[in-house]
Amino acid sequence: MRAFVLLLLLALAIPPGATGVSSGPHVTRDAMPVVIPGSALGDLAAPASYVERPPAPMQDEQQDGLWLPLPAAVNASGTPVNDIVAYRWDGAAFAPIVSQVDERFYRYLTNYASGFGVYSQSDLELTYAFDVEGTRRTADAPGSPGVAALADPARPTTPDPIAGLDTDDEVVVLWADLAGRAPAHAGLVEVPVTDPLSRETRYAYVGQGAAPAFAPLVRYQRDADADVFVQSNHGSYGGAPGGLCVDGDGVDAAVGALHACDHRRPKDSATVTAQSYRFHYAGRWKMDGIEVAEGAGWSDSLVDRWKGRAFQQREGNAADVGGFEDENDWTKSSVTLGERAGPIRVLRETWGADSGTDVTRLETFYPTFYTQTYHLRVHPIPPDGLYAFWDNKQGMVDTFYSPLRPEGVPIDGADDEAYGFNSEWQQDFLGKPYFTVDVPEPTLQPLAANEDWDEVAGPHGSLVTYIHADRPEAGVLMPYYRDDASFDDGTGHEAGSFGAHGIHFFGTVDTDNAFLPVPTDEYVAVVTQHVLPGRAGNVGDEAAALERAPLIVGAGA
Numbered sequence: 001m002r003a004f005v006l007l008l009l010l011a012l013a014i015p016p017g018a019t020g021v022s023s024g025p026h027v028t029r030d031a032m033p034v035v036i037p038g039s040a041l042g043d044l045a046a047p048a049s050y051v052e053r054p055p056a057p058m059q060d061e062q063q064d065g066l067w068l069p070l071p072a073a074v075n076a077s078g079t080p081v082n083d084i085v086a087y088r089w090d091g092a093a094f095a096p097i098v099s100q101v102d103e104r105f106y107r108y109l110t111n112y113a114s115g116f117g118v119y120s121q122s123d124l125e126l127t128y129a130f131d132v133e134g135t136r137r138t139a140d141a142p143g144s145p146g147v148a149a150l151a152d153p154a155r156p157t158t159p160d161p162i163a164g165l166d167t168d169d170e171v172v173v174l175w176a177d178l179a180g181r182a183p184a185h186a187g188l189v190e191v192p193v194t195d196p197l198s199r200e201t202r203y204a205y206v207g208q209g210a211a212p213a214f215a216p217l218v219r220y221q222r223d224a225d226a227d228v229f230v231q232s233n234h235g236s237y238g239g240a241p242g243g244l245c246v247d248g249d250g251v252d253a254a255v256g257a258l259h260a261c262d263h264r265r266p267k268d269s270a271t272v273t274a275q276s277y278r279f280h281y282a283g284r285w286k287m288d289g290i291e292v293a294e295g296a297g298w299s300d301s302l303v304d305r306w307k308g309r310a311f312q313q314r315e316g317n318a319a320d321v322g323g324f325e326d327e328n329d330w331t332k333s334s335v336t337l338g339e340r341a342g343p344i345r346v347l348r349e350t351w352g353a354d355s356g357t358d359v360t361r362l363e364t365f366y367p368t369f370y371t372q373t374y375h376l377r378v379h380p381i382p383p384d385g386l387y388a389f390w391d392n393k394q395g396m397v398d399t400f401y402s403p404l405r406p407e408g409v410p411i412d413g414a415d416d417e418a419y420g421f422n423s424e425w426q427q428d429f430l431g432k433p434y435f436t437v438d439v440p441e442p443t444l445q446p447l448a449a450n451e452d453w454d455e456v457a458g459p460h461g462s463l464v465t466y467i468h469a470d471r472p473e474a475g476v477l478m479p480y481y482r483d484d485a486s487f488d489d490g491t492g493h494e495a496g497s498f499g500a501h502g503i504h505f506f507g508t509v510d511t512d513n514a515f516l517p518v519p520t521d522e523y524v525a526v527v528t529q530h531v532l533p534g535r536a537g538n539v540g541d542e543a544a545a546l547e548r549a550p551l552i553v554g555a556g557a
Helices: 002-013 328-331 540-548
Strands: 032-039 050-052 067-070 084-087 095-099 100-102 105-110 123-128 139-141 144-149 170-174 189-194 202-207 220-221 229-231 263-268 272-273 277-280 286-296 301-308 334-340 346-353 357-367 369-376 387-391 399-402 405-409 453-457 462-473 476-484 495-507 522-533
Touching: 032 202, 050 105, 050 399, 084 170, 095 346, 123 334, 123 346, 123 357, 144 229, 220 346, 272 346, 286 462, 286 522, 301 328, 301 495, 328 346, 328 522, 369 387, 453 476, 453 495, 453 540, 462 476, 462 495, 462 540, 495 522
Parallel strands: none
Antiparallel strands: 032 170, 050 067, 084 095, 084 202, 100 170, 105 123, 139 144, 189 202, 220 272, 229 263, 272 277, 277 286, 286 301, 301 387, 334 346, 346 357, 357 369, 369 522, 387 495, 399 405, 399 453, 453 462, 462 522, 476 495
């Protein structure tokens, strides 16, 4: 306890210092999207639905919820989403701009096929009407056993229960495409959008018409072997029952190497290609590629892979005391809730992480950055909680920046932890490694992660990360960083940690909504990562300023 207090005092005593000046790419408002809620679009949008908890127990792996009918006077359909057009005023006329309409609705997530389904019960989440849902891909493709296909091709997804645009749907445009105010806007809804930093107000105009086709700014492509069934965890998430699949995570398995298995899921590997980066999924919880735009092509991946850890950091450290789980376990016990691709952004949501039956992670990809929104709904996880972080590929990044180290520190695999809060610090009374606890090093990072940033940079690209907690009710959200070539958790593609950075849900208590069907104690955290070509220098404060002062949309602008 005394050591922890000393660390806290040291962290408070170290001044942030002056941010170094960047000579490379910058994080700018022009790259930001403007998300207009349907509630700001007047008569174009119908009232959203509301939802009642489904009866329990349910045996289905997916339960979409029961929508109560709205009064007839307000239960009209909204404007067909394919007829929504966004414009700007160019000084002489209205010009259409690239836009995307994403429908949203509340659904209950239930999975009584899971061994923890009774504990998790039903959890309510406002999410998207996807193009395709993974829970519906449970059949074998005709003539291709072991390859996933829709069980009912006529029902690839769950539609929004309100036809057309409603008040909880979203229309997305780009700040860079907006312009000044029109002298009149008959037939169009005027939406003011204000940058609180520059105090500049621009205007979007939305109406009904023939929507033009725009080339997508972000593309989503499933891998050639993405539909191959792989073995899923029996009992912890269910999976498509019976049939043929491949072993393990299917990374190196040929489609022909099939065997009978009880439970299976598609591999779901895919590539997202944006303006400044290319992102690769090796599975639902396994992401192993962030390549950065470089000349006419792409750099090598800056990261070895994304890593998730539960209970403790190192595999094999007295696993019988606290256990150990990683992204491999979560991939086998999850499903892709859905995928959606439009001209401005790509959405992909993963559902389930072993005993965290209703844990979800929604990833939203924009041209120059992406966000990861975690809904943490799980039982207490002693002793060390959860980690979610990127482990960089050795040699691809060489400098780490944070508010406490604006001048940067080298990423070289040499352990930077001055106070020994790493895996060797905790031992039991027999002197054996007990479990891994890794709290922030006070000479490198603040102790709290909420509204905090860090950055890793190198000659091929820079990743600027910002963390925000929408619902910080349960546990302590800490930043995570480790640069230690000798630290091997036994699960990555390469040994050692090289500027690994992310978040640590430390000391989590129950976040599974206390058996209630509505959010009560779940933890919601949003991680935003800006991807910049080349060596950006320290641009963390630039990114943080934009994140802390988001665009103001609508009547309050």
